[in-house]
Amino acid sequence: MKTSPTIESVYGFDRQTELKRPLFAGGVSAGFPSPADDYIDSRLDLNDFLVKHPAATFFVRVAGDSMIGAGIHDGDILVVDRSLEPVSGKVVIAVVNGELTVKRLQQENGMVRLVAENPNYPPIELTEDTAGEIWGVVTSVIHSL
Numbered sequence: 001m002k003t004s005p006t007i008e009s010v011y012g013f014d015r016q017t018e019l020k021r022p023l024f025a026g027g028v029s030a031g032f033p034s035p036a037d038d039y040i041d042s043r044l045d046l047n048d049f050l051v052k053h054p055a056a057t058f059f060v061r062v063a064g065d066s067m068i069g070a071g072i073h074d075g076d077i078l079v080v081d082r083s084l085e086p087v088s089g090k091v092v093i094a095v096v097n098g099e100l101t102v103k104r105l106q107q108e109n110g111m112v113r114l115v116a117e118n119p120n121y122p123p124i125e126l127t128e129d130t131a132g133e134i135w136g137v138v139t140s141v142i143h144s145l
Helices: 046-050
Strands: 007-012 020-024 040-045 057-060 078-080 091-096 101-106 111-113 124-126 132-142
Touching: 007 101, 040 046, 046 132, 057 101, 091 111, 091 124, 101 132
Parallel strands: none
Antiparallel strands: 007 057, 020 040, 057 078, 078 132, 091 101, 091 132, 101 111, 111 124
16 A cells, blocks of 8 residues: 655745636536627636635645545645634545645544545544644645646
8 A cells, every 4th residue: 555645835825916817607518518608797816716714725736646536636736724624524634643645534433534535545544643633624626637
C-alpha cells in the first residue's frame, strides 16, 4: 500500500482583485444540444462564487492521487473553508502527524477515519495515538481539463 500524499502548498485568500466575467442566462446542455440563449444574465465574480467566508478561506494545491475517485487530481487547487463544521461524508483537509492531507471524513460508532478515494491508499484512523486534527472543509476543486 502507498503512503498518504501531502498537500503541496497552501495559499491565503486575497480579495484585493475583482474579476467579473459574463454569466449566460441559459445552461449548457450536457445531453442533447438545445438552442442557445444569446444574452448575458449577469456578471459572475469567481471570488463571490467560490469564497463564502473570506477570512477563513484558503487554497491548497494537491500532491498525489489518493482522491482521484472524488474528482480531485494531482496539481488541482482546492478551496478550503476553515469556518465550516467538518461532518461525516465531507472532503476535508487534515493534519496527521504534522502533515496536511486531503481525505473524506468518516465518523461512525465513535470512530473517526480519513478515507482515500483510491483503493491503493488505506484509511487513516484518528485515535489517541495518532496526532491528527481536521484543518478545514473542502468546498470546491479547480482543475484544468
